[in-house]
Amino acid sequence: MDRKSPRERQDEQRLAERAAEWLSLLRTAGSAERAEFVDWAMESPRHLQEFFFATSIAAELRALDSSQLPQLRTSSNIGSANVVELPIQPSASIPSAPVPRHVRSTPWRWGLGLAAALALSVLGYWQFVPHWQTYATAVGEERAIDLPDGSNVHLNTRSRVQVRLAGRSRDIRLLEGEAIFKVEHDSARPFRVYSGPSVIQAIGTEFNVLRRPFGTTVSVIDGLVQISMEGGASTAPPSTTLSKGHQDETIPPISRLAAGEEARIDLSGHIERRVGNDVAAVAPWRHRRLNFRDDSLADIAAEFNRYNATPQIAVIGNTIRARRYTGSFDANDPNSLLAILRLDEDLALVSTGNELIVRAR
């Protein structure tokens, strides 16, 4: 099966090693080394091919699941005697931020025990002395927070919430911005979101709350929520005030919303309801996909700019602006677009501070 001469095999081996070395080196390479690599890669397609081989192997290794490697766990067939056995299994991953490891002494175990005890007591504190915990996002940032009760808060860009999980209630203050709440059902502990004077109480559900200077918009994705005003009445007939659009004579102190329904609540407690929304269309920001079908580059750039503070993409020149693309992108990731544009030999991308200019080359 093997038709290669020893010489050929040796060359192959050397080339494969070289490619692997480049792959390692590129992670930290300075410009001189990168230039060397480019020279090497452009020397021959074989070099390039070997480099691609190395990257593919590396990618496979990165994706390796330890459970797929039973052979490794038991491999005690170490040939050389000068190999020092570490107390880690070969298949156990080495922590990515390595801490000094004292191989032969054990005092760190004490430290670990202490840390565990501390963590436990913090946990205890968390459960018995409820306090407000603040979470916030910056412009362009989005964040999902898993709460200890199993609920999840997904914060949109530039938003701030405070969370307090107590024994009898779960309270959230939406101080700024917008968030989707996915609530773990627990009838003993009502889940309430306070946005200005309005209170939104969940009944095992998922809903979006947008706080604005003069009011709050609540959209229900799944389940049911109940809206009231802080200090307001606790019961009122539901569904009698259902109306389409904006005319709303009766101002209920409290109201229920079901999936697909949306309510705008102003500061005085006036609730304006909209019904019949398509659930999939509720809170479109949660999908964060931008889909283009033969759309102009100008439109695509504008769309990306709505979602990202930086870079702001400017497309210059009518021909370039009119170029059409089809694709589906993560709205938060202008780089996925830019990576594609960079490949276009007719385009030049110039970065100036926060702006990225796309123009004809």
Added chain:
Amino acid sequence: MNMTMRQQTPSLAQSAFENYRKELHQFLARRLPSPQDANDVVQEVFLRLLRLNRADLVRNPQAYLYGIASHVVREFHARAKRDRVTFDSQAVERRTDNPHHLWPDQLAEGLGLSRQIAAALAELPAMQQRVLLAEMRDGLSHEQIARELGLNRDTVRQYSARAMAFIRSRWNQCDGQD
């Protein structure tokens, strides 16, 4: 709707690029063993590389290499019309995050490959194994690995390269061709 995953991701831009790269790697991993396909792809990438501005290339060689390669691969696949770019990062994510969405033959190939690699890995001397996994899977630098395993850096570099070349050689043998 993978919120917890999102939270762990250091940067979405970074991860999208990674995904984009993953797709390319998967493709190459399937194509490279076939000399004809591999040559077509690599030749084309090579030719385009030669046309690029060298200064750009030096600034971020890997990004350009992967970028060009995935472009070539895409054309190779879809024979897409010029000037029309089709790219779906979500499809890429789905395919890489959730192997159940893979097409059966792709899945089989993927499994075959990782099994091959796992088998080759198991044949390596223990220290080379560790160095390789620490670097490629756990993302440690040579310096960190050297410290971690009590080796000097040159040894780490050597082990890493040798281990990679060994896996590479196994790959060839399995096809019985080159």
